[in-house]
Amino acid sequence: MYLISAILLFWVVFVFWVRRELAEAWSEPCLRSPVLVFEGDDWGFGPMEQAQALLDIAEVLGRHRDAQGRCPVMTIGVILSGPDPTQPENAEAGLGLDDEKLVCVRSAILKGVNAGVFSLQLHGMQHYHPQVLARACRSDPALAEWRRRHLPSTEDLPPALQSRWTDGSVLPSRALDPQDIHRRVVAEVAEFRRVFGTDPVVAVPPTFVWSAEVETAWAAAGLRVLVTPGERYESRGADGLPTDSGHFYHNGQRCDSGLIAVVRNDYYEPVRGHRASNGIAALTRKWAQRRPLLLETHRSNFVGRQARHQDSLAAIDSLIAEACKRYPTLCFVSVEALADAYATGGSALLDHGLPARLRALPARLLTTGRRRKVLLLLCFLTVFAVALAA
Ligand SMILES: [Zn+2]
Structure with missing residues (x-):
C-alpha cells in the first residue's frame, strides 16, 4: 500500500513537472495529414543575383505536386529596403524593391507568387534598426563601410545588429521606444503594400527577437499571423545571444496581440550539410506529433559568399520527391492557409478526433x-x- x-x-x-507542456500539447490542434512548408528568409533587398536564384527555386518547386495537385510552397520572408549608398550619412535613407536595381528581384518574387510556389511574409523594412546601426557605425569603421557598399548583404552584419526590434548597439541590448516601434511598423506595412500591391498577412521577426509592442503594432496594422520559434526572445544578452523571456507559443495559439501563432520547428540549410534524409527524419517526428513541418531555409543557401546554389536546389528537389514518396497524403500549403485552418478549426487540414489527440x-x-x-x-x-x- x-x-x-x-x-x-x-x-x-x-504531471506537475510537465504541466505547461501537457496543457499546450493537449490544446494544440492535430493535423489530418503531414504538412511540409519551406520557410525562406531574408529575400528582397540585397544582391541582384537573387533574381536568378528565385527563378530557379520556383522552377524546382513547380516540378512537384501533392495528392490534391498543389505545388510545394516556399514562404518568402521579405526585407523591403536597405542602405542607399548615395546617402551614407542619412540612416533612414533606403533603396526599396521598386528601385531600378531591384525590380528584377521583385519580379522574380511575384512570378513565384503567381505560380503558387511562393507566399509572401513581412520580414521587415530593414533587417536592422536604422538608428541602432547608425550608432554602431560611429565606433566601427567596417560597419560604416558596409553601409556605403552597393546592395550589401545584411547577413554580413554582426548578429546583434541584424535584430530589428531591440537596440543591439550595446550588449545586453536595450528595449526600443514603443512609439518608435509603432511608427516603424506602420511604415513597413505601408511599404509592403506599395511595393507588392497587397497587404501583408504574416510577420516573421528578424532573428526572432521582438516584443509585445511589436506584436500589438503588427496586429493593429492588419497582420493576422506571427511566425515564431516557439518562444519570444525580447533582447540579446551580454554574450550577444537571444535571451529567454518565458513567453511560449504553440501552433494555432491566439496571442494576446490577436495574432495567430505558428511555430517554425526545424532547419533545412543545405550549406550546413542538411540533406533529404534530415528533412525526412524531421517530417517523421512532426507527423508523429500531428504538427506541420516548417523548415527554415535562408537566402544564404542560394546567394552570397557561402552559397552553394546548385547543391541547395538539388537538396530541396530530392527532399520533396522523397517526402511525396514516403507520405502519399502529404499536403503542400502556405503558412497563411495553415494559420487560417488553425483559426477556424478547418476540418480539411485538422483532425479534432480523440484518437488523433x-x-x-x-x-x-x-x-x-x-x-x-x-x-x-x-x-x-x-x-x-x-x-x-x-
Ligand atoms: Zn532574417
Whole structure:
C-alpha cells in the first residue's frame, strides 16, 4: 500500500513537472495529414543575383505536386529596403524593391507568387534598426563601410545588429521606444503594400527577437499571423545571444496581440550539410506529433559568399520527391492557409478526433531523453507495484 501511494505521488510530481507542456500539447490542434512548408528568409533587398536564384527555386518547386495537385510552397520572408549608398550619412535613407536595381528581384518574387510556389511574409523594412546601426557605425569603421557598399548583404552584419526590434548597439541590448516601434511598423506595412500591391498577412521577426509592442503594432496594422520559434526572445544578452523571456507559443495559439501563432520547428540549410534524409527524419517526428513541418531555409543557401546554389536546389528537389514518396497524403500549403485552418478549426487540414489527440500527446510530450527516461521508470515501477499487490 505504501509503495502504491509513493508511486501515485511520483505520478503527481511528474504531471506537475510537465504541466505547461501537457496543457499546450493537449490544446494544440492535430493535423489530418503531414504538412511540409519551406520557410525562406531574408529575400528582397540585397544582391541582384537573387533574381536568378528565385527563378530557379520556383522552377524546382513547380516540378512537384501533392495528392490534391498543389505545388510545394516556399514562404518568402521579405526585407523591403536597405542602405542607399548615395546617402551614407542619412540612416533612414533606403533603396526599396521598386528601385531600378531591384525590380528584377521583385519580379522574380511575384512570378513565384503567381505560380503558387511562393507566399509572401513581412520580414521587415530593414533587417536592422536604422538608428541602432547608425550608432554602431560611429565606433566601427567596417560597419560604416558596409553601409556605403552597393546592395550589401545584411547577413554580413554582426548578429546583434541584424535584430530589428531591440537596440543591439550595446550588449545586453536595450528595449526600443514603443512609439518608435509603432511608427516603424506602420511604415513597413505601408511599404509592403506599395511595393507588392497587397497587404501583408504574416510577420516573421528578424532573428526572432521582438516584443509585445511589436506584436500589438503588427496586429493593429492588419497582420493576422506571427511566425515564431516557439518562444519570444525580447533582447540579446551580454554574450550577444537571444535571451529567454518565458513567453511560449504553440501552433494555432491566439496571442494576446490577436495574432495567430505558428511555430517554425526545424532547419533545412543545405550549406550546413542538411540533406533529404534530415528533412525526412524531421517530417517523421512532426507527423508523429500531428504538427506541420516548417523548415527554415535562408537566402544564404542560394546567394552570397557561402552559397552553394546548385547543391541547395538539388537538396530541396530530392527532399520533396522523397517526402511525396514516403507520405502519399502529404499536403503542400502556405503558412497563411495553415494559420487560417488553425483559426477556424478547418476540418480539411485538422483532425479534432480523440484518437488523433491521444496519439499525438506522447509524441509531443516526450521530446527530451530525460522525460522519456523518467516516464519509463514510472511505468516500470507502476507495473512492478501492481504485480506485487496482486
Ligand atoms: Zn532574417
